[in-house]
Amino acid sequence: MxxxxxxxxxxxxxxxxxxxxxxxxxxxxxxxxxxxxxxxxxxxxxxxxxxxxxxxxxxxxxxxxxxxxxxxxxxxxxxxxxxxxxxxxxxxxxxxxxxxxxxxxxxxxxxxxxxxxxxxxxxxxxxxxxxxxxxxxxxxxxxxxxxxxxxxxxxxxxxxxxxxxxxxxxxxxxxxxxxxxxxxxxxxxxxxxxxxxxxxxxxxxxxxxxxxxxxxxxxxxxQGGGGEYLFGGINTSKVSGAFTKVPADNSQGWYSINVDGGSAGQGASIDQFSGIVDTGTTLLLFTDSVAKQVADSYGATDNGDGTYTISCDASSLSDLTLSIGGTNFVIPAADLIYYRQGSQCIAGFGSAGMSFAILGDVFLKNVYTVFAPTVPEVRFAKLA
The missing domain is CATH 2.40.70.10 (Acid Proteases)
Structure with missing residues (x-):
């Protein structure tokens, strides 16, 4: 099809x-x-x-x-x-x-x-x-x-x-x-x-x-944009606290990890899922079922094309939290509003209709990420 x-x-x-x-x-x-x-x-x-x-x-x-x-x-x-x-x-x-x-x-x-x-x-x-x-x-x-x-x-x-x-x-x-x-x-x-x-x-x-x-x-x-890749090291000036190490499944050639679940909206729980840590994808793309859980918690409307319409008022939204390796990582409410089109706003999360999620830049810009291919594993830390 x-x-x-x-x-x-x-x-x-x-x-x-x-x-x-x-x-x-x-x-x-x-x-x-x-x-x-x-x-x-x-x-x-x-x-x-x-x-x-x-x-x-x-x-x-x-x-x-x-x-x-x-x-x-x-x-x-x-x-x-x-x-x-x-x-x-x-x-x-x-x-x-x-x-x-x-x-x-x-x-x-x-x-x-x-x-x-x-x-x-x-x-x-x-x-x-x-x-x-x-x-x-x-x-x-x-x-x-x-x-x-x-x-x-x-x-x-x-x-x-x-x-x-x-x-x-x-x-x-x-x-x-x-x-x-x-x-x-x-x-x-x-x-x-x-x-x-x-x-x-x-x-x-x-x-x-x-x-x-x-x-x-x-x-x-x-916040001015920019960013940095550091080959062979970690920029500790960007890091706050300890790293959480997460085993990565590389059997498909990607860094696939397990997410324990999390919370969205006013404390609604979301199920666990597996996802690819992908710097080449912009949005935070969930599986269909998890995307529905997240969307429902924010009163977001399914547009039928993988995107969701969400409130344009960030102050009316709560942060989205993902639990990975026992650590909670927060995507601020402001980042859940990806794009305003007239009076309508498109969410920074969506669904691509796949059995796995893609942890794209909407998530990654809120953490410092270290890729360790020889282990393999991915390490996340909160930003300074």
């Missing part, structure tokens, strides 16, 4: 990478698009498209039938990553829900004229490899091309012999975005090209970081 195009809502929060050096660590700042216009018709669908193989209503042979338009007014988060020698700077999305490092290149005749395209002929360290790769998403967006090997520098850390994926074709959805490609921070089991070591794998194996973790702080636009 086709997935409803109305399920969309993807508006990323401005991200910067964390900056507290441990032995070997590197702060990596991200830039935010200042032209922020949330599009409540464009974010759940992106999440559904990303995980479409796990939707009950997608047939085995019908993937890719829902178009996802990347509206130029959406806020996108990217970091500057250098590729090649001399370095060519690219704007890449950082995404813990995928594992490919791909970007526009001069091999691509149809890539956007506004994108920076990596030119392999101008890099003295580039090696042609020639493996074919192809990425397709449930909304019909896609990219494909060929692989090469080159030096990739992230926040001053130079990864040698990193496999890169050079786009030769790109669908319109990618061409209309504000970035040049994507840097996946998930596990290598879901890399498109078998046997690929991700940039995080290589940061560890090449000894570029002594602590095999990366910390993430996502800023809020209401």
């Amino acid at each position: 086709k997935i409803s195009l109305c399920i969309a809502l993807l508006a990323s929060t401005a991200t910067l990478l964390n900056a507290a050096p441990t032995d070997k660590s590197q702060s990596f700042p991200l830039a935010a698009n200042p032209n922020f216009k949330p599009n409540p018709k464009n974010a759940i669908a992106k999440a559904r498209a990303k995980y479409y193989k796990y939707l009950a209503d997608v047939s085995a042979d019908g993937g890719g039938s829902v178009p996802l338009t990347d509206v130029s007014g959406d806020l996108e988060y990217y970091g500057i990553v250098s590729v090649g020698t001399p370095p060519q700077k690219l704007k890449l999305d950082f995404d813990t829900g995928s594992s490919d490092l791909w970007f526009a290149s001069t091999l691509c005749s149809g890539c956007s004229g506004t994108q920076t395209k990596f030119n392999p002929t101008k890099s003295t360290t580039y090696k042609k490899e020639g493996k074919s790769w192809s990425i397709g998403y449930g909304d019909g967006s896609n990219a494909r091309g060929t692989t090469g090997i080159d030096t990739v520098t992230i926040g001053g850390l130079a990864i040698k012999n990193q496999r890169i994926e050079l786009a030769q074709t790109e669908s319109a959805q990618f061409q209309q975005g504000a970035t040049d490609g994507l840097l996946g921070l998930g596990f290598n089991t879901i890399s498109t090209v078998a046997g690929t070591k991700t940039p995080m794998d290589n940061l560890i194996s090449q000894g570029l970081i002594s602590n095999p973790v990366f910390g993430v702080w996502l800023g809020k636009a209401s």
Whole structure:
């Protein structure tokens, strides 16, 4: 069956990478698009498209039938990553829900004229490899091309012999975005090209970081935006109190954790659920049943497309609390109002119709998160 195009809502929060050096660590700042216009018709669908193989209503042979338009007014988060020698700077999305490092290149005749395209002929360290790769998403967006090997520098850390994926074709959805490609921070089991070591794998194996973790702080636009990824360490200046360590299931290539439950509205309980910790998804997307519990507790109205209409008066709402690993983490009432459209407000939570939840930026911008792939586990702390 086709997935409803109305399920969309993807508006990323401005991200910067964390900056507290441990032995070997590197702060990596991200830039935010200042032209922020949330599009409540464009974010759940992106999440559904990303995980479409796990939707009950997608047939085995019908993937890719829902178009996802990347509206130029959406806020996108990217970091500057250098590729090649001399370095060519690219704007890449950082995404813990995928594992490919791909970007526009001069091999691509149809890539956007506004994108920076990596030119392999101008890099003295580039090696042609020639493996074919192809990425397709449930909304019909896609990219494909060929692989090469080159030096990739992230926040001053130079990864040698990193496999890169050079786009030769790109669908319109990618061409209309504000970035040049994507840097996946998930596990290598879901890399498109078998046997690929991700940039995080290589940061560890090449000894570029002594602590095999990366910390993430996502800023809020209401507080100036920004954010930070810190590879190899934790920015303790952003942390208040102790970390809660949560085992992660990486069997599907993602950081999947269990949430013990929580409370919403005026103390209404919500059931436990499992969810993916995903920096590449904007909203807090619950399973259908939990989304209904949360919505009912706030008197929110189901719009029938995965989104909910909620009161525009934050003072009339109570905080949402999720219990993880025995610790309560709070999403303030103000963050439950994602977007105002006339006199109507769209909630920062929703449902993508999947058997698991996605703990996106509505949650992550209220905690400091550390990803530890070698354990594997995720650690959360309250913000300072």
